[in-house]
Amino acid sequence: MSELEIRAHVASSPGALGGAARRVSATELITALLSLFLLTAAIAPQLVAPGDPLAIDPLSAFAAPSVAHGFGTDESGRDIYTRVVHGTGNSLLIGAAATAIGLGLGLLLGVLAGTLGRAVDFTVNRLLEVLFAFPGLLLALVFILIFGPGVATATIAVGLSTAPGYARIIRAQVLSVRSSAFVEAATVQGLGRAGILTRHILPNTLTPLLVLGTLGIGQAIVWAATLSYLGLGATPPAAEWGAMLSAGRTYITSAWWMSFFPGLFIVLTAVTATVLGRSIERRLRHA
Amino acid sequence: MPRRPAPDDSRITRGVPARSGGARLVMRVLGAVGVLWLVATLTFFAVRLIPGDPAQAILGGPGSQASAEALAAVRAEYGLDQPLLVQYLAQLGRLATGDLGRSYALNMDVGPLVMSQIGGTLLLAVLALALAWLLALSLATWSTRGGGVARRIGSGLEIVAAALPHFWLATSLIVVFSIWWGVLPPISTSGAIGLVLPVVTLAVPLAGFLGQLMRESLLTALESPFVLSARARGESERGVRWVHALRHAALPAVNLSGWAFGSLISGAVVVETIFARPGLGRTLLNAVTVRDVPVVVGVVLIVALAYILMTVLTDVAARIIDPRLRLA
Numbered sequence: 001m002s003e004l005e006i007r008a009h010v011a012s013s014p015g016a017l018g019g020a021a022r023r024v025s026a027t028e029l030i031t032a033l034l035s036l037f038l039l040t041a042a043i044a045p046q047l048v049a050p051g052d053p054l055a056i057d058p059l060s061a062f063a064a065p066s067v068a069h070g071f072g073t074d075e076s077g078r079d080i081y082t083r084v085v086h087g088t089g090n091s092l093l094i095g096a097a098a099t100a101i102g103l104g105l106g107l108l109l110g111v112l113a114g115t116l117g118r119a120v121d122f123t124v125n126r127l128l129e130v131l132f133a134f135p136g137l138l139l140a141l142v143f144i145l146i147f148g149p150g151v152a153t154a155t156i157a158v159g160l161s162t163a164p165g166y167a168r169i170i171r172a173q174v175l176s177v178r179s180s181a182f183v184e185a186a187t188v189q190g191l192g193r194a195g196i197l198t199r200h201i202l203p204n205t206l207t208p209l210l211v212l213g214t215l216g217i218g219q220a221i222v223w224a225a226t227l228s229y230l231g232l233g234a235t236p237p238a239a240e241w242g243a244m245l246s247a248g249r250t251y252i253t254s255a256w257w258m259s260f261f262p263g264l265f266i267v268l269t270a271v272t273a274t275v276l277g278r279s280i281e282r283r284l285r286h287a
Numbered sequence: 288m289p290r291r292p293a294p295d296d297s298r299i300t301r302g303v304p305a306r307s308g309g310a311r312l313v314m315r316v317l318g319a320v321g322v323l324w325l326v327a328t329l330t331f332f333a334v335r336l337i338p339g340d341p342a343q344a345i346l347g348g349p350g351s352q353a354s355a356e357a358l359a360a361v362r363a364e365y366g367l368d369q370p371l372l373v374q375y376l377a378q379l380g381r382l383a384t385g386d387l388g389r390s391y392a393l394n395m396d397v398g399p400l401v402m403s404q405i406g407g408t409l410l411l412a413v414l415a416l417a418l419a420w421l422l423a424l425s426l427a428t429w430s431t432r433g434g435g436v437a438r439r440i441g442s443g444l445e446i447v448a449a450a451l452p453h454f455w456l457a458t459s460l461i462v463v464f465s466i467w468w469g470v471l472p473p474i475s476t477s478g479a480i481g482l483v484l485p486v487v488t489l490a491v492p493l494a495g496f497l498g499q500l501m502r503e504s505l506l507t508a509l510e511s512p513f514v515l516s517a518r519a520r521g522e523s524e525r526g527v528r529w530v531h532a533l534r535h536a537a538l539p540a541v542n543l544s545g546w547a548f549g550s551l552i553s554g555a556v557v558v559e560t561i562f563a564r565p566g567l568g569r570t571l572l573n574a575v576t577v578r579d580v581p582v583v584v585g586v587v588l589i590v591a592l593a594y595i596l597m598t599v600l601t602d603v604a605a606r607i608i609d610p611r612l613r614l615a
Contacts, residue, residue: 002546006496013503130325133591135549137556141575145583146336149576222452226557229454230572245455256462263455270450 002132004165007215011278012285028279034272041088049085053078053239062255072257074248080257084265087239092269094155094233094240095221101159102220103213106166111205113167114174115197124167131164137223144232151240154233158223162216169212170205177204207284214277218270225266241266315602319595324379326591330584331378335371337580342367344578345391387585392577397585401567405589408559408566412551414482415489419547420540422490423498427536428528431505441502448495453557457488461561475562485558489551497547500539508535538609545598552590 041048057077065072071080113124131139140157147153177183183200191199221241227233228242236247241262248258342361346353353361362368366377381388387397430441464484465473475481508514509532517527555568567586574582606612 003496003550006500006543006546010499010503013507126322126325129322130329133322133326133594134587135546135590135594136553138549138553138571138587138590141556141571142330142333142583142587145575145578145580146333218450222450226452226454229452230557230560232575242454245458249458252458252462253466256466259455259458260462263452263459266452266455267447267450270452271446274446274450 002162002165002168003136003219004162004212004216005169007219007274007277008169008212011211011215011274011281027275031272031275031279034268035276038088038092038269038272041085042092043089045086045088049082051079051082053083053086055079062251064255065257071261072255074255074258075251080261083239083244084241084262087241087244087262088265090234090238090240091221091225091242091266094151094158094224095217095269098155098158098162098220098224099213099217101156102162102216103166103209105159105163106168106170107205107209109163109167110170111174111197111201113171114178115193115201121171124171128164128167134161137161137226140223140227141232144227149232151234151238154224154227157227158220161223162220166212166216170209173205173208174201177201211277211281211284214273214280218273221273222266222270312603315599319599322595323592327379327382327588328375330587331375334580334584337578341365341580344580382588387588388581390574390579390582392574392579393582397581400570400582401585401589404565404567404570407564408552408555408568411482411485411489411555411558411564411566412548414486415493415551415554416544416547418486418490419493419497422494423501423540426494426498427501427505428533431502431509432528438502441498445495445498445502448491449499451492451495453488453492453554454561456491457484457558457561460484460488473562475559475564481562481564485562485564488558488561489554492554493547493550497540497543500543501536504539505532505536508532511535534608538605541601541604541608544601544604545594548597549590549594552593 037048045053055078057073059077060069060073061075061077063069063073063077069079069081071084073079074083109124109128113121134142139161140154143157143160144153147156178196178201183196186196186200224233225240225242225245228235228240229246231246234240234243236243244262245259248255248262251258340358342358342365343351343353345361345365346357359368366374369377385398387401389396390400393400426441426444430437461473461484464471471483472481473484475485509528514527514531517531522530552568555566556572557568558564559566559569560572567590571583571586573579574586
């Protein structure tokens, strides 16, 4: 199993977020509000943080969190809250792009393995086994070794590292649809291989992708931020959460808020994505 | 909508006839050797994609202004003037004898370098794995014994723990325990006290994942017929939980040990860097930063080998815990 497969497995278990399907629970309400806040911060940061993220004010440098500066200020007196909110767009975009790459590759491999017969299935499975032998960030580190550090390579690297997990889940889904009674009925009625793929297998594989992508984006954001923190992704002047945390590391003894709040937003985003993914899964299942 | 199938569907898709335990183990080991060979092949050819002349990199990068003679000498010494296929076979031959090549940057062989660093990382990983198991098990048993509120708290804690990035958890722990309270060192010294923060940092996110799985399978097990019959026989609640249900709860977590090990090694890259602890993870990050190709390849191959061994071992362990698997 991979991290993504654990998330997907737990999300699809009957116990995850129990309760009646029709009712909107308090957890779901909070999650929806948080998602709305994060999306607003990503698309129109001015609405939730009207200040200028680059405005320096040396007189109030290293100010601790207060009423004026809720998250404190950094070494040039820039407001941390404003900077964190303005960094949301970058971090979410990197996470979404990495998820899209992982999901796209996973879909390609999973559908190929699930539909083109045993030889292809065998080959794809061996490839996945090889990729799984580079656990966690190791595949991403090898990719960065070859193509050099930077935002673009880090994003692709994260996408690539998550692709095997998506591929294995999608392959299993394709196989289970293929062996179902309605596909058998369609085959008996004379629907060809291409027709079965487009009319039955793909539609039934695509619905769970929404859940998978939502569950996976949190992981992608955490990994991309880790690469930035290690100096292999986005670098400090950029308003990206991992890079901001890395910049705050120098002042950790005197100004903890510089590294605490960007990280808090990463955790908040990852938790929101997980709960949202589970909630969508549950609603799709009961629909 | 069709239900999501269980992640492992190998029994559904392939009509492999049942084999005896021994034959199955041999097949498993042969498969593992095959995967290892593919890993070595993939890294060999992937590394060829790096732009620039490897001979130049060996002599200290583009800034070194190495003479043409020096470059030619290095090419001959490392066999870089040979055809690709010859280089590939030579590389496989060296790997088969345990020779991982020589570091570009550190003026030492990769094998001894890895051996000198692996102990610290393994110690960290084993302690973190043990702590993660303990945390996950306590949370899972506590939250399934209580009512709905306990379950919600347990589930919430696990989701948050699984979402914690190592680097943020590490810096937050340093702020609280080293800077504010001054009880634990921010730099991992050789003593046991220096291990506390790195181990906790690695264990907590892992416990989040393990806990989610354990609680889910514990709940499933507690509702199954064999637990009902154990209760009907008059076994105590404690006996039912510890003897019957926990065995089922442990199974998914045992299956996950290979993944957990891999995620710990990748977490060690971050943790060893933050706590300035010597180890495999920090060596790997330094090598990636200065593009020391043989060291990166060497560390990655060792981790892949360990990962593959772990998956074979967990496969065997799962069969010991769950007798049903032996029949499959």
